[in-house]
Amino acid sequence: MLVVVHGHSGGVVPAVLEQALGALAEQRPAPVWVQPLTADPVALPPGERLLVVPLLLTPGSHARFDLPALRARLRTAGHEVVLLPFLGAWPAWLEHLHHLVATAGSGSVLHHPLRPGVADRYLSALSQRVERPLISEWTVDGAGGGPFPLALAPNRITAQLEDAGFEAPALLERPATRDLVFTLLRNLP
Incomplete structure (x- = not known):
């Protein structure tokens, strides 16, 4: 299994992801490799059968350009590749996210800015699914409560909210989410 994560500058994998994927590697009978999109390609043994799992929301x-390029590069290198949809499209994930947002009581969901097009259609559908508006910009305005951060691992969004005094754990910092992702990945072939 090749788990694809966004990563931070220089290919750094956030600690919460590193811990979760390390635990996953201990539970799966087959190897688990991690490919941050911000890093050079991970070294793989030749001729692997790879299930590529994008942990992108x-x-x-x-999701639209880097993952197909990664799949092509892996196939050119002689690997057999099955590329799964990005995590944010999985029905179990969407149901879990709906529950999280509903119980958090936030008025909106703050996401990383995206280019128009396919992402707009997805964000519109996600907004309907979680029953909250999705926003890509937010400023502290003195109103009570901050938006719900759509961030798998700590990033600028969670830092901005925490700097403004809001409790804003990344999704994998929430035990129920960490358990769900772990179970989903552990149960893959």
């Missing part, structure tokens, strides 16, 4: 540029 939206169909941004990484």
Whole structure:
């Protein structure tokens, strides 16, 4: 299994992801490799059968362009590749996210800015699914409560909310979400 994550500058994998994927590797009988999109390609043994699992929440540029390029590169290198849809499209994930947003009581969901097009259609559908508006910009306005951060691991969105005094854990910092993602990945072939 090749798990694709966004990563931080220089290919750094956030600690919460590293811990979750390390636990996954201990539970799966087959190897688990991690490919941050911000890093050079991970070294793989030749001729692997790879299930590529993108832990991406939206169909941004990484999902639409980087993943097909990664699949092509892996196939050219002699690997057999099955590319799964990005995590944000999985029905179990969408149901879980709806529950999280509803119980958080936030008036909106804050996401990373995306280019127009496919992402707009996805965000519109996601907004209907979670029954909240999705926003890509937010400023502290003194109103009570901040938006719900759509961030798998700590990033600028969660930092901005925490700097403004709001509790804004990344999704994988929430035990129920971490357990769900772990179970979904562990149960893949």
